[in-house]
Amino acid sequence: IEGNKKVCRGALVVLEGLDRSGKSSQCSRLVNYFESQGISAELWRFPDRNTDVGKMISAYLTNTSQLDDHTIHLLFSANRWEKRSLMETKLKSGTTLIVDRYSYSGVAFSAAKGLDIEWCKAPEVGLLAPDLVAYLDIPPEKAAERGGYGGERYEKLEFQKKVAESYKALHDVSWKSVDACQPIEDVEKQLQEIVFDCVTECQKGKKPLS
Template sequence: MDSGEPRWAGFFLVIEGIDGSGKTTQSTRLCERLNSEGLKALYTSEPSGGPVGLFIKEEVLGRGGFPPEVEALLFAADRFLHQRDVILPALNAGLIVVCDRYFYASLAYQGAQGVDLNWIRELNSFALKPDLALYLDVPPEVALARKKGKRDSLEYLELEGRVRSIYVKLALEGELIQVDGMGSIEEVGRRLYEEVKARIS
């Protein structure tokens, strides 16, 4: 990841979390609130809506069967295009970019499947360092209940448990700021908003 000082007029915010943590709901709500306050904010997500991102959604996440190393390569390719075509232009235009998942998701998800974390970091060495990266922490059991058991429960709990462990480790090492994801949508939203507002005021 590019660890240099930010070189843009805007603010790059990343929100991470396990599947079912509520990060998409909270990311969109936060973006709406910032815009309502007169701050120009853009919501975006990974996988992106670009050609590689759409392939990931349809084939990798939809059908599966890809080795985790190939998944990491595809996510990195999507991230490169997403950064070039969406994120960086918005930051240069002075917008607050709220990105639902980013580089850390590759560390967490492909790392949870046994891919070497240093290799993932090297693969994503082009990635911009966010101004703020938040991790919304929710136990897998709670996240599964929120998803109403849409996936195989045991498989989900095992994978997301490993993913959560990596996210927590990244937070302990200072790469992410951990935010309690338990409580009502309004309560969690307030916690996220306070973290962001303290840094953009």
């Protein structure tokens, strides 16, 4: 006999934006906020540099290895696929996941190199769909001023301008944009409101996980 246990799942929340838009800062603030509200939440990030695939990605990003553009694209995607089932288990057990970059980074960065956007999207099909995508909106020039770019492969103004264009092409009405040029606490407040609404919707169990 199937039980009729009430489903109370976690929300899959994704933060996207250019390098230095403030994603990592805001992701940790969000997790702290939800924990203070008694809501179970975890911080996730892609690339996850700890797996074998993640180590290959990290070597590429730090310019210690060279890879064909298609190859690195598929590795970024594989890095999400290797975490998919754990992601599903966590969400079903009621944990909200605050994810620092996801498929949109994968598509936006590879498309910025000139790869066909439909080709870029294909390996992402079948990954879990986010309940919310929050976009930290900042002009590339402003982002470049923040703390200085490190030495990683994509941290160059000209390339970030192209990434901004690809993000624009991916943006749909369901995305929530936040002005990432505001003081860090103001961005935090706005994100809290947007994300809290999404988390409570998911907890009611009305939105199936897809």
